[in-house]
Amino acid sequence: MSDRLLEVRDLATTFATAGGPLPAVGGVSFDLNQNETLGIVGESGSGKTVLSRTIMGLQPRTNVTVSGSARLNGFEVVGASEEAKRGIWGTEVAMVFQDPMTSLNPVMRIGKQIDEVLRVRLGMDKAAAKARAIELLELVGIPSPVERYRAYPGQLSGGMRQRVVIAIALACSPKLLMADEPTTGLDVTIQAQILNLLDRLKSQLQMSVILVTHDLGVVATRTSRIIVMYAGRVVETGSTRDVFQNHRMPYTRALLESSPKVASHSHTRLQAIPGRPPNLMKLTAGCAFAPRCAYATERCHRERPELTAAEGPGHAFACWNPLPTTRGAS
Ligand SMILES: Nc1ncnc2c1ncn2[C@@H]1O[C@H](COP(=O)(O)OP(=O)(O)O)[C@@H](O)[C@H]1O
Ligand code: SF4
Ligand SMILES: [Mg+2]
Known part of the structure; x- marks a missing residue:
């Protein structure tokens, strides 16, 4: 092949x-x-x-x-x-754009934004989506992912926000x-x-x-x-x-x-x-x-x-x- x-x-x-x-x-x-x-x-x-x-x-x-x-x-x-x-x-295919702020919803916790993709696209239930979202945050090198899951985009640095965008892009492999x-x-x-x-x-x-x-x-x-x-x-x-x-x-x-x-x-x-x-x-x-x-x-x-x-x-x-x-x- x-x-x-x-x-x-x-x-x-x-x-x-x-x-x-x-x-x-x-x-x-x-x-x-x-x-x-x-x-x-x-x-x-x-x-x-x-x-x-x-x-x-x-x-x-x-x-x-x-x-x-x-x-x-x-x-x-x-x-x-x-x-x-x-x-x-x-x-x-998934895409990561230049400005993470335009890809993230500023008034939604980052964990929720990842959950949403997992629930809508992969049909995961709430608990499974949360566990996977935390795993994804860890995968992209975000320290203390359990705590960061509850953060809003504005509470993260530019580099950390881009990591979140990458985590979302990776959600459906x-x-x-x-x-x-x-x-x-x-x-x-x-x-x-x-x-x-x-x-x-x-x-x-x-x-x-x-x-x-x-x-x-x-x-x-x-x-x-x-x-x-x-x-x-x-x-x-x-x-x-x-x-x-x-x-x-x-x-x-x-x-x-x-x-x-x-x-x-x-x-x-x-x-x-x-x-x-x-x-x-x-x-x-x-x-x-x-x-x-x-x-x-x-x-x-x-x-x-x-x-x-x-x-x-x-x-x-x-x-x-x-x-x-x-x-x-x-
Ligand atoms: N929606 C659009 N309508 C009209 N022109 C556009 C649109 N999007 C991009 N362009 C034009 O297409 C060209 C290529 O843009 P772009 O792909 O953004 O360049 P680059 O990413 O290499 O900086 C530019 O001249 C830009 O102005
Ligand atoms: S303008 Fe320059 S780059 Fe274009 S064909 Fe001529 S020599 Fe090559
Ligand atoms: Mg461009």
Whole structure:
């Protein structure tokens, strides 16, 4: 049997806006295997959240068109009814968002919020749900879980709240956990703790994880493969090693040089990526990065490069004038 959990093919999400169609995700394809951790990285506005939500089947009901395919453990998410999707939310796939406060109800004790999921989704009775909720709080590393069960979200620190959100996401034992900027806004020590927790849970519970972030430093040691997104498309993908050490697309390098963690390790000076992300409603026929790219030639402005295979396993990049390969150089 194949160990493939998720197959995404030419997935595209376009919003109808007052200013015209906004292609937030413009045809993305990738696969994810069981027990694998995939990083999705890109600047703010590159389409990471819309892609993640589309894979879960969580879009606004109106003003959105989705095409292509996202098959999760054989279930086609694109075009599925709300009712059918409710059947996979929690059990097949669960999502942890950036701001735990928006996922938690501020006026409900955290224990109750976990209980509710267990009772509604798994049909547990009150006592069983409480026991399991306390177990889940313990699993995500919350000290004194019996006491914390009765706490309100506002009585916990940001890091502890994110642990509660993770506990809720784990309640129905999903096969895939999607974490969208799960540590953005938390201080550095707490960030590392949450990322270590996700790592531990992935192995302990044999899940697959998609880690979505604007900061390549976050995915450096925690993913086996990375997808780099720009303007709603994949512009480079490969093993984490290839993306870090043998990237061919200038935007990937720019992202690396703008990551505080990566730049400080490599003693590179931290550099903001010059220029601004493109207006998705005014994309031209060429490479979307061309207006900001130091290597752009006339062809780049005219014709969009497709993903092309590189030397490494699964490594591909979209660029007419790729950076030289470092394979075989060291
Ligand atoms: N509901 C929506 N309606 C219209 N445009 C949207 C909607 N949600 C997101 N977008 C647009 O889609 C693009 C990608 O957004 P997003 O996926 O949130 O980026 P990222 O997560 O990479 O920062 C942005 O230009 C954003 O403004
Ligand atoms: S295709 Fe051209 S503009 Fe785009 S990244 Fe490559 S060199 Fe730069
Ligand atoms: Mg986002």
